[in-house]
Amino acid sequence: MRAALLLILAVSAAQAGEVREGPAAYGDWRSDAPGVVRLITPASMPAPFATTSAAHAPSLVARPASARLSVPPGFAVSEYASGLDRPRTLRAAPNGDVFVAESGASRLRVLRAADGAERPAQSSVFATDLPQPFGMAFWPPGPNPRFLYVALSSRVVRLPYESGDLRARGPAEVVVPHLPTGGHWTRDVVFSPDGRVMFVSIGSASNVGVADEKDRADVLAFDPDGSHARIYASGLRNCTAEAIHPATGGLWCVVNERDGLGDNLPPDYATSVREGAFYGWPWYYIGDHPDPRLKGQRSELAGRITVPDVLFQPHSAPLGIIFYDGWQFPPEYRGDAFVAFRGSWNREHRTGYKVVRVRFANGRPTGEYEDFLTGFVASDQAVWGRPVGAAVAHDGALLVSEDGNGTIWRVAYTGTNR
Numbered sequence: 001m002r003a004a005l006l007l008i009l010a011v012s013a014a015q016a017g018e019v020r021e022g023p024a025a026y027g028d029w030r031s032d033a034p035g036v037v038r039l040i041t042p043a044s045m046p047a048p049f050a051t052t053s054a055a056h057a058p059s060l061v062a063r064p065a066s067a068r069l070s071v072p073p074g075f076a077v078s079e080y081a082s083g084l085d086r087p088r089t090l091r092a093a094p095n096g097d098v099f100v101a102e103s104g105a106s107r108l109r110v111l112r113a114a115d116g117a118e119r120p121a122q123s124s125v126f127a128t129d130l131p132q133p134f135g136m137a138f139w140p141p142g143p144n145p146r147f148l149y150v151a152l153s154s155r156v157v158r159l160p161y162e163s164g165d166l167r168a169r170g171p172a173e174v175v176v177p178h179l180p181t182g183g184h185w186t187r188d189v190v191f192s193p194d195g196r197v198m199f200v201s202i203g204s205a206s207n208v209g210v211a212d213e214k215d216r217a218d219v220l221a222f223d224p225d226g227s228h229a230r231i232y233a234s235g236l237r238n239c240t241a242e243a244i245h246p247a248t249g250g251l252w253c254v255v256n257e258r259d260g261l262g263d264n265l266p267p268d269y270a271t272s273v274r275e276g277a278f279y280g281w282p283w284y285y286i287g288d289h290p291d292p293r294l295k296g297q298r299s300e301l302a303g304r305i306t307v308p309d310v311l312f313q314p315h316s317a318p319l320g321i322i323f324y325d326g327w328q329f330p331p332e333y334r335g336d337a338f339v340a341f342r343g344s345w346n347r348e349h350r351t352g353y354k355v356v357r358v359r360f361a362n363g364r365p366t367g368e369y370e371d372f373l374t375g376f377v378a379s380d381q382a383v384w385g386r387p388v389g390a391a392v393a394h395d396g397a398l399l400v401s402e403d404g405n406g407t408i409w410r411v412a413y414t415g416t417n418r
Helices: none
Strands: 018-021 036-039 075-081 087-092 098-102 107-112 122-127 135-139 147-151 156-160 173-176 187-191 198-202 218-222 230-234 239-244 251-255 268-272 310-312 318-323 337-341 354-361 364-373 387-392 398-402 407-413
Touching: 087 135, 087 318, 087 398, 087 407, 098 135, 098 387, 135 198, 147 187, 187 239, 198 239, 251 318, 268 318, 310 364, 337 398, 354 387, 364 407
Parallel strands: 018 036, 087 387, 135 187, 239 318, 318 387
Antiparallel strands: 036 364, 075 407, 087 098, 098 107, 107 122, 135 147, 147 156, 156 173, 187 198, 198 218, 218 230, 239 251, 251 268, 268 310, 318 337, 337 354, 337 387, 354 364, 387 398, 398 407
8 A cells, every 4th residue: 555645543452342421422532533432322411501502613724744544453544536626425336436426516526446446547527517416326226227316405316327437328307306495405315225215315494493494304205206205204403314224225314413502412313214203303302302492392292203223422413324335344344334424513622523333233223333534633623624425335445535625535454354
């Protein structure tokens, strides 16, 4: 591996398995390190306004010469691609090509690399004139998709595609002509394993508002042609990214929860998304906990709220989720999820700006999550990287996009695969 590209800091084996629970789970970036495990439960949440609500957005700086990324022992991380314009979601095509939504440039890019390569051999613009692209999904599922669906801020389109295409075969066809705009703008799109249902996530227009929220804070479901629109699940303040669990076939999403209740409230989360379920926003959070700003409203909803599966440190701002289905990493990683934390402004002590591993056992989450890739924070006041998207490459490496300096990073396992 070329030393010029390598940024790695292995952590000691003593850190692996360290579980932080209760108040110890609410640290800041200084306590981040691969192998550190956090377990946050509803019982460990503080009361609203236990701390003041901070406005503490970091400055974004160029990557310092001294920057070092940290990964667990046996792994190595290197720069895979650079010079991208706000790269967000990554999607691996069945043939191994990796598609990148460059939200800042209103385009999609495709990267092609041989297995084991540290950088792509080809980089091509696949499509342009796509305002604020975020989610991407190949359809139908399987080895020979015919379309690439793209979720834009105001609609869903699809581009004709055959395996190996480096440019779209034709113009974008509008599938869902109107999605609500304003407020949270990211839209993700995934398909059920049989390809019959298209799931589109829509964030709220506000923090805890109740007006102008029609079809907001929801996961919507459609037929692949955009027909038969319906609400699949609701009360998800901002389901920024979706994924299908490879073993169960169930839909998952990561959610940015509300601001303004204090440093450590409420947790962001990852959760399975159940048809017809209500997750509380805006009146409640993490089960039957009423938001004090709306207290007394919609009391009839108490007892009907689905509690999320895995709670994250508040204000981590998860923006990407992928389940590991490759064979390069050790076997215990298969079926676990990787979640990218972009970081948030609403916390006095900075958190986020890393990639974590969400642990599963027999297809079910344990509730714990583990730091996996850290080191994007430069200081209390500045960050140089904001992880957003993740994808599993054809060779089993993990690719991570960050939109602060427009780079993609590759994490490979270099130890002995047991």
